[in-house]
Amino acid sequence: GRGSTEVHANVANATRILDSCRRLQAVCLYDYTIGNDGLARLQPLLASLQLEMLVLGKAGLTPECAPVMREVIERQRDHLQWLDLSRNELTDSFLRDVRSSLCQCSKLELVWLLGDRLTSASLPV
Numbered sequence: 001g002r003g004s005t006e007v008h009a010n011v012a013n014a015t016r017i018l019d020s021c022r023r024l025q026a027v028c029l030y031d032y033t034i035g036n037d038g039l040a041r042l043q044p045l046l047a048s049l050q051l052e053m054l055v056l057g058k059a060g061l062t063p064e065c066a067p068v069m070r071e072v073i074e075r076q077r078d079h080l081q082w083l084d085l086s087r088n089e090l091t092d093s094f095l096r097d098v099r100s101s102l103c104q105c106s107k108l109e110l111v112w113l114l115g116d117r118l119t120s121a122s123l124p125v
Helices: 002-021 035-047 063-075 090-103
Strands: 026-028 053-055 081-084 110-112
Touching: 002 035, 026 063, 063 090
Parallel strands: 026 053, 053 081, 081 110
Antiparallel strands: none
């Protein structure tokens, strides 16, 4: 349908941009629906960069993207300062799955999860 065509086009465009700009330190794909499959396809390119900021707000992500997101975060652990995952469908289970990877990021200052489906259950004890 139209949605999958849009996702495919978005991923293709993002791939062209990321592949041509190997020195990027910030990637903003806010309101750029890529979904879990798109994130998985972009993961090798994201891993090849040294990102200080990664914005994936309103990207159509769900908790099932946690393994790929963990890999993205771990590859950026020495660089990432700012991560925006707001306005997706992320849940407590997603946050539990990526928490240890986030904690490995030595420069991480901010993680945006505004508008996701988190509850107080995802807060550390």
